[in-house]
Amino acid sequence: MTKENGEIYDLLDGMHGNADCELDFGTPFELLVAVVLSAQCTDKRVNAVTEKLFKIANTPEQFVAMPTEELEKHIFSCGFYRNKARAIKELSASIIETGGMPQTREELMKLRGVGRKTANVVYAVAYGGNAIAVDTHVFRVANRLGIADAKTPEQVEEQLMSAFDDKLWSHLHHLLIFHGRYVCHSRTPDCGACALRGKCKYYKQNTRSAL
Ligand code: SF4
Structure with missing residues (x-):
């Protein structure tokens, strides 16, 4: 890792040390379901929805058994319901078929209804793995800062993984999200x-x- 990138990491950490x-x-x-619900939706909204939803269903078996229309009603306010x-029905069925919740990134990515970003978040946050999930904030802030110069989330992920020590990946991902969410806004960054x-x-x- 270059000295410059180490300094960028430290400055981000100085601004958002509690990023998580x-x-x-x-x-x-539950995290897997919450991450699926969080696409194009705020975490605050997802938390309000899952607070009620997880009291009714929080296992793959319960989501498979739940009628689709009922699930749609519960998650309606998250959008793209x-x-x-x-996706929740498919990943639940997939987990039951494979004999339990996967714990590696590769196995998570094999679940139906689970994309690369979702697998990376669950791997890093739930299992403490080293991974960088590239969402819209990570993509924008990394390109603006110049720690990535890429046209796709996959390229940003690869470039950040090359540029930073692996033990920093997970926290870096949260730092970039917080920076994008609270300072480096999409339309008008608060420089x-x-x-x-x-x-x-x-x-x-x-x-x-x-x-
Ligand atoms: S807020 Fe401004 S200075 Fe800070 S990372 Fe974003 S574009 Fe750069």
């Missing part, structure tokens, strides 16, 4: 409040072009 998963869950399976209900101005490719380019 903001989804509520009690088991790895039909796709998300289908005035950002400790990374001196390191940021986007800031340097936009400051120069404004002169």
Whole structure:
């Protein structure tokens, strides 16, 4: 890892040292369901939904047994509720078929209804594995800072994994999410409040072009 990237990591950690998963869950399976629900939805909304939902169902068997229409009603407010209900039903059936909740990234990714980002989050947060899940915040902030220069989430993931020590991956992922969520907003990044101005490719380019 370069000295520059170490400094960027430390500055992010200085701003968001408490960055962590903001989804509520009690088991790895609950986290998996919560991550599926969190696509295009706030963690706050997901937590409100799962607080009620997990009292009714929180195992693969219970979700398989639940009628799809009932599941859709519970998760309606998370958006994309039909796709998300289908994914939860599929991953639940898949877990039962494979004999239990997988604990490796590769096995998680083999579950029906589970994509790469979701598998990475569950692997890192529930099992303490080293992984970088690239969501919209991670994608945007990594490219703006210049610690990645990529057109796809997979490329960002690969570049960040090459650029940072593996034991930092999981926390780096949370740092980038927090930075994107609370400072480096999509439309109007709050550069005035950002400790990374001196390191940021986007800031340097936009400051120069404004002169
Ligand atoms: S300086 Fe601005 S664009 Fe760069 S990381 Fe900070 S908030 Fe984002």
